[in-house]
Amino acid sequence: MTDFANIKKGLCIGGQQVSLPLIQGGMGVGISLSRLAGSVAGAGGVGVISTAQIGFDQEGWEADPLGTNLKAIGTHVQKARAIMEEKQKQEKYKGRKGMIAANIMVATRFYEKYVREAVKAGVDLIISGAGLPASLPEFVKCSKTKIAPIISSLKAARVILRLWDKKYRRVPDLLIIEGPLAGGHLGFSPESLEHIDMDDYDREILEIIDTARVYGAKYGQKIPVAVAGGIDSAKKVRHYLDMGVDGVQVATRFVTTQECDAPMAYKQAYIRAFKEDIRIVKSPVGMPGRAIYNDFMAKVERGERPAIHCHKCLEKCQPSKIPYCITDALINAAKGDVDHALLFCGANAWKAERIMTVDEVIEELFP
Numbered sequence: 040m041t042d043f044a045n046i047k048k049g050l051c052i053g054g055q056q057v058s059l060p061l062i063q064g065g066m067g068v069g070i071s072l073s074r075l076a077g078s079v080a081g082a083g084g085v086g087v088i089s090t091a092q093i094g095f096d097q098e099g100w101e102a103d104p105l106g107t108n109l110k111a112i113g114t115h116v117q118k119a120r121a122i123m124e125e126k127q128k129q130e131k132y133k134g135r136k137g138m139i140a141a142n143i144m145v146a147t148r149f150y151e152k153y154v155r156e157a158v159k160a161g162v163d164l165i166i167s168g169a170g171l172p173a174s175l176p177e178f179v180k181c182s183k184t185k186i187a188p189i190i191s192s193l194k195a196a197r198v199i200l201r202l203w204d205k206k207y208r209r210v211p212d213l214l215i216i217e218g219p220l221a222g223g224h225l226g227f228s229p230e231s232l233e234h235i236d237m238d239d240y241d242r243e244i245l246e247i248i249d250t251a252r253v254y255g256a257k258y259g260q261k262i263p264v265a266v267a268g269g270i271d272s273a274k275k276v277r278h279y280l281d282m283g284v285d286g287v288q289v290a291t292r293f294v295t296t297q298e299c300d301a302p303m304a305y306k307q308a309y310i311r312a313f314k315e316d317i318r319i320v321k322s323p324v325g326m327p328g329r330a331i332y333n334d335f336m337a338k339v340e341r342g343e344r345p346a347i348h349c350h351k352c353l354e355k356c357q358p359s360k361i362p363y364c365i366t367d368a369l370i371n372a373a374k375g376d377v378d379h380a381l382l383f384c385g386a387n388a389w390k391a392e393r394i395m396t397v398d399e400v401i402e403e404l405f406p
């Protein structure tokens with residue numbers, strides 16, 4: 040039996056309450072910005088802005104990507120908050136509590152600067168994956184900003200919990216488990232993604248919840264745990280809540296919404312995609328990713344290498360050794376040039392049939 044009380048309870052993140060146990064997954068580049076994040080937060084969830092090349096469409100970005108990106112963080116946080124507050128004035132959403140968060144990938148060059156800028160901009164929460172955010176507690180010290188690492192395995196959960204416990208005497212405000220059906224970069228080996236056993240993964244989730252409970256107990260705190268990856272229906276939301284998870288992180292379902300910041304050509308690529316078009320791709324970040332098979336991926340597979348003009352975006356990228364520039368490929372996607380782009384998506388993106396509103400998606404997930 041579903042614990043409907045769990046849905047009504049919402050989600051408490053580091054003492055701050057949101058009305059729905061829902062986090063909208065951060066999506067870079069330019070897919071989850073202020074419009075999507077503000078709309079989800081206004082409905083009572085956690086709206087997440089991706090800071091990955093967040094200033095890509097601003098003047099001056101080519102010459103000064105770092106400075107332009109940092110400036111754009113403040114602009115998008117302000118806009119998202121304004122959208123959230125406007126929506127909360129509607130009768131339907133009066134009294135709903137949402138949160139504005141930033142997704143900042145650990146692999147980002149100058150990660151610390153991005154985190155500090157997001158704190159300055161007043162985000163409620165910072166979510167960090169694509170690497171283990173070992174020093175994140177230090178970067179948010181003396182602020183009210185909550186922090187959430189994304190992990191994909193029990194091993195990674197243990198490493199980050201132990202590290203923060205020993206070094207900072209604290210626990211995460213939220214722990215996000217990103218499973219093998221997620222979109223974007225994946226914390227799994229390409230081999231393990233060939234044979235995904237979700238029952239096995241559910242067992243791993245239960246072990247992670249137990250581990251979080253032990254660390255939380257040490258500090259008299261409950262570490263809420265959210266699960267991400269392939270959650271696209273009320274049935275799946277219920278499945279995870281019944282397992283004892285506190286919230287769900289959903290990304291792919293929000294791409295094909297009116298409010299999503301992606302261009303229409305990107306949204307249509309999801310709607311047009313068949314199941315067999317969704318494949319695992321090698322990314323210059325050094326992790327596999329999931330994307331829609333297109334001309335661009337076919338060229339990469341054939342070893343054709345587009346010209347690379349380095350934007351110095353990733354800490355460990357070696358421009359001479361990579362098959363393509365991930366920033367260029369993702370910016371092309373964000374600009375709607377979908378044939379020359381990496382179209383990140385979750386395993387269930389092919390199920391999208393039409394453009395919906397954020398509210399319709401949320402109503403489907405939490406009927």
Ligand SMILES: Cc1cc2nc3c(=O)[nH]c(=O)nc-3n(C[C@H](O)[C@H](O)[C@H](O)COP(=O)(O)O)c2cc1C
Pocket residue numbers: 063064065066067068070089091142144167168169189217220221222223224267268269270288289290291292382383384385386387
């Ligand atoms: C288009 C797209 C871009 C993404 N970009 C990021 C990102 O920049 N950083 C990150 O941590 N996760 C990223 N993700 C992962 C999502 O935040 C989320 O955890 C995951 O996709 C959830 O699975 P779902 O898409 O099946 O709902 C991305 C996912 C998608 C679909």
